[in-house]
Amino acid sequence: MILPFVAIATILHCARADFVYDRFDVSAGLQLNGAATLRECGIVDHDEDPQLREHGNTAALDIFTTTASNSSNTTSYTDGCGRALQLTPPYPSKAGSAYYQSKVPVLTGFETTFTWKITDQSVECTSIVDKAFSTQHDESCVTVGGDGFAFVVHADPQLGKDALGGDGQDLGYGGIVNSIAIEFDTWTNTQPGSDDVFQDHIAIHAAGPLLPNSSTEATALGSWRPHDIADGKTHRAKIQYLPYVEERYFELMTASENLFPYLREGGGRGIGTLAVFVDQGIVEDRPLFAIPINLGVVLDIPDSLAFVGFTGSTGRKWQRHEIIRWEWYESTA
Numbered sequence: 001m002i003l004p005f006v007a008i009a010t011i012l013h014c015a016r017a018d019f020v021y022d023r024f025d026v027s028a029g030l031q032l033n034g035a036a037t038l039r040e041c042g043i044v045d046h047d048e049d050p051q052l053r054e055h056g057n058t059a060a061l062d063i064f065t066t067t068a069s070n071s072s073n074t075t076s077y078t079d080g081c082g083r084a085l086q087l088t089p090p091y092p093s094k095a096g097s098a099y100y101q102s103k104v105p106v107l108t109g110f111e112t113t114f115t116w117k118i119t120d121q122s123v124e125c126t127s128i129v130d131k132a133f134s135t136q137h138d139e140s141c142v143t144v145g146g147d148g149f150a151f152v153v154h155a156d157p158q159l160g161k162d163a164l165g166g167d168g169q170d171l172g173y174g175g176i177v178n179s180i181a182i183e184f185d186t187w188t189n190t191q192p193g194s195d196d197v198f199q200d201h202i203a204i205h206a207a208g209p210l211l212p213n214s215s216t217e218a219t220a221l222g223s224w225r226p227h228d229i230a231d232g233k234t235h236r237a238k239i240q241y242l243p244y245v246e247e248r249y250f251e252l253m254t255a256s257e258n259l260f261p262y263l264r265e266g267g268g269r270g271i272g273t274l275a276v277f278v279d280q281g282i283v284e285d286r287p288l289f290a291i292p293i294n295l296g297v298v299l300d301i302p303d304s305l306a307f308v309g310f311t312g313s314t315g316r317k318w319q320r321h322e323i324i325r326w327e328w329y330e331s332t333a
């Protein structure tokens with residue numbers, strides 16, 4: 001039986017969450033992989049790993065400019081007590097993931113909310129040098145962090161709860177098969193030939209049950225949407241999957257050719273709706289965007305069960321990715 005939206009909303013918002021991690025003071029049931037760890041808030045750890053800090057200092061000198069990325073140019077924060085789920089520390093070429101240890105039902109519908117904060121970004125400075133006398137005339141610095149994080153639903157038969165993809169542009173989920181990722185991408189894409197966008201954005205990626213997922217345009221299931229992600233502020237997101245097409249979200253839906261294979265019945269299910277809400281959109285019950293999709297076709301999970309959690313990564317640039325609170329609600333539709 002498929003319940004109407006009002007009934008599902010009542011179940012999701014009035015019932016107790018299936019699990020809640022509030023500042024991760026209790027960590028039972030979590031599987032941490034790679035660089036992921038639980039970190040006490042308010043701890044200044046600039047000297048956490050001197051070797052990595054030194055490795056993070058790079059300089060390239062030509063006749064006119066010197067460009068340096070120095071991880072000591074970071075800002076730590078204190079905004080209350082408790083712990084946070086740190087997906088990556090602010091060092092280069094790191095990747096981490098964290099999943100709920102047990103598989104959970106996803107095809108009948110779900111809602112998850114989480115709060116995140118990104119800080120301690122790398123800083124790139126450029127010095128203008130006089131060609132004749134090698135004297136410095138000016139220096140400008142910009143904050144350039146990387147790379148972002150993702151909420152991931154997967155049933156990779158080989159990796160299971162240990163699933164972790166590549167660092168850098170892979171955002172920790174690139175390479176995981178039988179998965180779908182809602183990515184929060186912060187990398188400033190200025191390199192020639194990149195098919196990614198310049199600004200902070202949110203997008204949905206999947207490659208089907210057999211192929212590895214990636215953050216490239218080839219797996220994007222619709223248009224990306226811009227939103228502040230790595231501005232040092234605390235943000236909140238809600239991701240909702242309904243086992244039917246929600247007409248109220250039609251005007252906010254997006255699609256691409258990559259989505260077409262998943263717009264059919266399969267896996268014992270019909271087409272549903274995957275919606276992403278952020279910040280004020282949660283209060284107003286207005287998604288940033290949504291897509292029509294059948295998760296029963298995207299994922300090969302006959303029992304409806306999958307692992308859910310987060311991945312994150314850094315590359316040549318870096319930042320601290322932290323999840324502060326996470327709630328999960330199952331639907332009984």
